Amino acid sequence: MDRFKRVYQQGMLDVMEIWVDTETGVNYLFHRNGNAAGFTPLLDREGKPVVTPQKDSVSS
Secondary structure, eight states, rough: OEEEEEEEEESEEEEEEEEETTTOOEEEEEEEEEEEEEEEBOOOTSSOOOOOOOOOOOOO
């Protein structure tokens, strides 16, 4: 299983994506424009990380 999954994408040259950590549920914003890029936690209006509830994963 991949730890991060892309759940949203917009743009071709000026790209913005939202990725979710499948273990913690924390959402991250990825932005790329040309050769520059950044990846940061997505925060709510109170400054807390946006968390997507995750289904219980089966440990192997």
